[in-house]
Amino acid sequence: MALPFSFIGKWDYTNPATPVAVNIPMTDKPDWVFVKNLTNWGDTTAVTSIESEWFSSMAQGAYIAENQTVTTNALASAAGTSGGFTFIDQTNPPTFAKVAVTSVTVTSSPPSSSTVVVATGNTAGLNVGDYVRLINITSALELSSIAFQVTAITTNTNFSLGMMATAVNAGMSVASGTTGFYQKVYPGFMYPKLSPVLYITQATQAKVYFARPNDYSVGELVDFTIPAPYGMTQLSYLTGTPIAGATSNPPGAARVLVVTNTATESSITINYDTTGFTAFQFPTSAIYSVGANASPATCYPAGSGIVPLNGSATIPQSPPGTNLVDTFDNKAQYVMNLGLNVVGPANAKMVVMAFKADFNNAITNA
Numbered sequence: 212m213a214l215p216f217s218f219i220g221k222w223d224y225t226n227p228a229t230p231v232a233v234n235i236p237m238t239d240k241p242d243w244v245f246v247k248n249l250t251n252w253g254d255t256t257a258v259t260s261i262e263s264e265w266f267s268s269m270a271q272g273a274y275i276a277e278n279q280t281v282t283t284n285a286l287a288s289a290a291g292t293s294g295g296f297t298f299i300d301q302t303n304p305p306t307f308a309k310v311a312v313t314s315v316t317v318t319s320s321p322p323s324s325s326t327v328v329v330a331t332g333n334t335a336g337l338n339v340g341d342y343v344r345l346i347n348i349t350s351a352l353e354l355s356s357i358a359f360q361v362t363a364i365t366t367n368t369n370f371s372l373g374m375m376a377t378a379v380n381a382g383m384s385v386a387s388g389t390t391g392f393y394q395k396v397y398p399g400f401m402y403p404k405l406s407p408v409l410y411i412t413q414a415t416q417a418k419v420y421f422a423r424p425n426d427y428s429v430g431e432l433v434d435f436t437i438p439a440p441y442g443m444t445q446l447s448y449l450t451g452t453p454i455a456g457a458t459s460n461p462p463g464a465a466r467v468l469v470v471t472n473t474a475t476e477s478s479i480t481i482n483y484d485t486t487g488f489t490a491f492q493f494p495t496s497a498i499y500s501v502g503a504n505a506s507p508a509t510c511y512p513a514g515s516g517i518v519p520l521n522g523s524a525t526i527p528q529s530p531p532g533t534n535l536v537d538t539f540d541n542k543a544q545y546v547m548n549l550g551l552n553v554v555g556p557a558n559a560k561m562v563v564m565a566f567k568a569d570f571n572n573a574i575t576n577a
Contacts, residue, residue, distance in 0.1 A: 240267070315345065350388045445485075
């Protein structure tokens with residue numbers, strides 16, 4: 212006798228101190244998914260959604276769950292319509308409506324206390340880790356077209372762009388804005404990605420900051436396109452540079468020495484000396500308003516390379532290692548997004564299991 216469900220897979224994860232939405236890669240669209248909290252199950256901790264489920268007949272974002280009460284270990288049923296399970300086909304991702312923004316406030320307080328806060332009365336469907344684009348922000352048009360990662364949310368009040376704030380800590384200068392829109396987006400899944408640049412330091416080994424996590428790898432070669440209003444045009448089109456530059460930089464594309472991806476920073480350090488280059492700066496909103504050079508500065512892969520030793524600009528890893536992580540690939544796949552209402556509490560170990568029904572029949576109970 213055949214089982215009514217085919218097993219798709221099992222996944223485990225442990226939540227950080229501040230839980231964020233989790234994307235579970237899948238090989239097929241599931242008909243049943245459940246998430247269980249292995250850390251708190253059966254203890255005397257009051258836990259919301261200690262076990263959560265979703266069936267394909269339910270709406271996107273919905274969930275049913277069991278909550279664990281304190282002291283008695285009793286389980287109580289619960290349900291919700293948002294912050295639950297959302298299935299995403301990355302080859303044909305969903306689109307989202309624009310949402311009004313009342314202000315974008317950039318507070319520069321280096322070296323570690325800068326903030327970028329987007330005020331809005333509607334954060335429905337937005338989770339920490341999601342990507343958003345800012346659209347037609349008055350007095351800050353230069354922030355258009357860039358996909359920023361959301362790093363914190365105050366429900367229906369505001370959300371933060373922590374990776375941009377880290378770039379501001381490093382020296383990025385950009386004005387605050389007022390009204391406009393934000394739009395949740397799913398970026399393309401070609402690997403490695405073209406990445407809009409937020410800031411580049413003037414240093415013997417320059418550091419490049421991005422608005423969302425990057426997938427560059429140590430040893431990879433990268434190049435840049437930097438429009439004139441951003442300054443530092445000397446870093447553009449390095450691949451075509453046949454000889455060493457005035458600052459004794461190596462010919463050709465820059466090599467990645469360090470990759471950083473944390474909750475609030477996305478950056479790479481390269482083997483290029485930019486101390487003698489024009490300072491990198493974000494153009495003003497006025498330049499964008501007339502359409503002059505209204506394109507972001509970008510970084511993109513320029514080839515594989517030899518993996519360097521411990522951040523060295525010249526010494527290879529021993530034994531030698533060829534950087535093969537940066538091959539071009541389309542990484543679009545099926546994903547089940549676990550929202551904050553089902554992802555589990557802080558520091559909890561969670562298990563996820565998914566199944567595909569062998570058949571689906573709708574029955575009318577006349």
